[in-house]
Amino acid sequence: MVRYFAGMDGKKMNEGGRRDMDENVRKAMFEKVAQEEFSRKLNLRLVDLEKGFSRVEMTCTPDMENIFGMTHGGAIFSLIDVAFETACNSHGTVAVALNVMITYMASPAPGSTLTAEARELSCTRKTASYDIKASDQEGRLIASCQALAYRKGIPLPFLHEK
Amino acid sequence: MVRYFAGMDGKKMNEGGRRDMDENVRKAMFEKVAQEEFSRKLNLRLVDLEKGFSRVEMTCTPDMENIFGMTHGGAIFSLIDVAFETACNSHGTVAVALNVMITYMASPAPGSTLTAEARELSCTRKTASYDIKASDQEGRLIASCQALAYRKGIPLPFLHEK
Amino acid sequence: MVRYFAGMDGKKMNEGGRRDMDENVRKAMFEKVAQEEFSRKLNLRLVDLEKGFSRVEMTCTPDMENIFGMTHGGAIFSLIDVAFETACNSHGTVAVALNVMITYMASPAPGSTLTAEARELSCTRKTASYDIKASDQEGRLIASCQALAYRKGIPLPFLHEK
């Protein structure tokens, strides 16, 4: 049997046990995303964060529409990108995006609230890869992503800012 | 909660119930893959097929090695591609590859037997997308893929060949 | 010799001759992008449009920064996405994104003006693919994309709105 995700070994990753995530890292990440202007511009909200896992939400508003009146591909990507960014930095060391492949499955209805979940598929010393899925409030799949991060191996610069 | 795969709704896709796959299509697909010269060249074996799901195996042999003595990226891709090909044609109508993104996670040990599983993420009238993972006999993830097919909407040409 | 882009046959695509693009389509596309709220939110400017080619600009501002103070991956993607969107709709019929693969090469300096150019690699009745590159004002490559569109075969709905 092929295992799919880190954490898909019977223990649920994002429920109950906190899987030993550093509380200082979690707190700092929630603060930084809340302050990130780009995330605020798109109403992106980090709602859950574990080691190698992140969940981010976005409500589709009219100012995110493209020339056809549908939610912009750039907005859906940004939702996914913030889930990716927070999941790959959840280890407490700096990770940056190398590349992302996004496939669009369906267009969200106006006013939908979308949820993106990023799950770590693998993590080595220098790279880590993620499966990221975005769905609407009815569980309909909106977009699916495969993303690769480069791990710099240095602590998050904002960890001890205060 | 984000649903991950068609069929991940409590009912296992590839065990027990056959999920109403057409037996003529299944039989024809197994025969065609067994006859496919490219698959034979790489010892690729279709081992399970359901609607929107496929499992294919390959044993890594020395004649698949690259210039560094590791299993060739082209061989691992081919394993995944046959899982993709059979899963997207499992509906009984012709589907062809539009694109495939493969991420390599680990290099298989010499002599490993790899298993690729393709799962349908979405299926519309004209396109269908798949998540495909390859792992070794110990369940270690070797490669992960996201693939998109174009559905021609015509019956498989070899369905009623005899 | 491998030909790289539609139009790379000696005739420059976006200089001189207009390559028979429909002026009504061009005018309508420029208007729609100028009105698109998402594009305005990110200061995206369509600057050139031909059949199968588009050039879009964006100036990196502090409100586009991520948690590390670098231009957000979602902002760079959005720049590229608008180049893609306009290039694939330049034929005058509706095309929508199937998938996009983005690779990040370098992080732009604060205040940079980025230019994304989308070029059509192939165009069939139902799909079309694009190579899209984003660079800064010094010609340094920031990101490279490969994107696939589904062509619905219906006229742009806003062509004869007035």
Added chain:
Amino acid sequence: MVRYFAGMDGKKMNEGGRRDMDENVRKAMFEKVAQEEFSRKLNLRLVDLEKGFSRVEMTCTPDMENIFGMTHGGAIFSLIDVAFETACNSHGTVAVALNVMITYMASPAPGSTLTAEARELSCTRKTASYDIKASDQEGRLIASCQALAYRKGIPLPFLHEK
């Protein structure tokens, strides 16, 4: 103006001047590919190699056909993969594939000779990215790829084997 490829600065990369590639590396790479069993299985021939550039050929034979009698996606990928492998190792240090995105544009006619050209888009200390295109003998685009390599920073192990 966006620059597209390393080397697209007026100086042609693969004609005339050899762009200072190490002759020992070139000779070793040609030998290794000629000995690579997987390449021989698919009749893959390295025909040109420069720093950051490679050209590989393959003639489509009936034993490469898929269940529809078309050249197998795995064979076309393998052609592209060998161009990628040789281009990213042309610097004389070990590079391995992180991921590859392939888009299929057209199906080659039976008996076609395909040429894949890999061009380096960027090269940093730890990663390098490539644009790879495969075309048939008439210059028709068959497939387009974007590929990313991890650079280990150690010399090619087979450089001084004798």
